[in-house]
Amino acid sequence: MGIQLTDYEQDMLSGKNGPGVQLAMTIVVRMAEVLQAPELLAVSQAHIDGCGLMSDSGLEFAEKMAGLGARVSVPTTLNMIPLDLQNWRKQGVPEEFGLKATRMAQAYIDMGCIPTWTCAPYQGYLAPAYGQQIAWGESNAIVYANSVFGARTNRYADYMDICAAITGRVPKHGLHLKENRKGQVLIRLVDIDPVLFTEDTFYPVFGYLLGQLVQDKIPVVVGLEAQINSDQFKAMGAAAASSGAVALIHIVGLTPEAPTQEEAFQGAEPEEIIELHMIDLLAAREELSIAPTHGGKLDAVVLGCPHFSYMEFQTLLKHIRQANKPLPEGVRLIILTNQLSMALLERGGMLDEITGFGAELIIDSCVFHSPIVGSGAKVIMTNSGKCAYYAPGELNTQVVFGDMEDCIRSAMLGEITRKEDAWKSA
16 A cells, blocks of 8 residues: 655655655655555654764765755754864864864755754753654654653654655654554562652663663653653663663653553553662663772763753852862863853853863764764763763773762762762662
8 A cells, every 4th residue: 555645745756846855755755665654744843863974975965955955844953963063173173074074064054954953952942842743863852852742753863854854744653643652661660769769870870771671662660759850851861762762751640641550551551560679770870880980090071961951060060169179180071062051151150160170061062973082081981871871882981870979079089989878878
């Protein structure tokens, strides 16, 4: 059975709206055929992950689409680019790589995309509403949009995301449909001291474990009785989407599609029930570190994976003021963030104090797609479950996971130190 197209969609496919739209529509329709979707679905916004310079073919694709006159038809934000667009030459980025990355950025801007350059678009601009049909790339953003906002998106891959933005269409399939958003795996937190829920480190650890356990299935979590803030959910979702392929998390009593367990499962029985105990969380926490958690030389601290929010900068400033002296030489403090948070830092009068401490603020980019950390770093420390998961393979470094206070204290000492009280007493 063929795909049912509207007259407008058929016009796009036949080339009446130009060759760029035709190419994008051809890809969308082919994907719908692969997924056996009966028709297409209109989306009202998009977020593009394919703007990172992963290969020369990615640059060629973007410039070809722009050259064919393709323009986005819905508001479309952009994920991080593989360098700090304002400061890349000062940061020693090779000229050839930098020029290719800026060409990539320009191609997406030429197509009408909004130059947000952030992996956390939900932190400020164009946050979607409950039930809104969208086409988002970037794994952590997808989890956040589906789970926290209750918007509807699948995990869109590079190039499919820009084709969806150009056509305003996606296959009618997957998480766009209510019946496919019901929970599959019941996750019960058993005998976990609620004090642990007040620790920021709980959320990336739990997310990391959750992704391992459910992979691409939809978990329904019971027993997490806390008011999770935006940054905590960001950390949890990012880790779950890294260790697994999680796109939607229901937390009973917290997330919008899970006021009750029954509603989260849409009246069905769970396919599987998993009970998690403190011992499971402790084991997961230790797996996020592959270097000794005490002693040993530290080369760099990496914060902001996903991008640091203004609220996280406020917390960082408290730790900087407690240190009461600049960061000593020898350990880099790298903080990844976006233009919005930077603007708020300046307006809030915090920027000079943070950079004066010795922090390196990198905007628009990511340590995994840009030569920020450098080959000389052997051991890094981070408070990000996502960063801890990917760093050994992507950066060829050893990694230690700890909270923000641990990271700053270790940077000040020049060696790794991590407090254990909150986890040992929980």
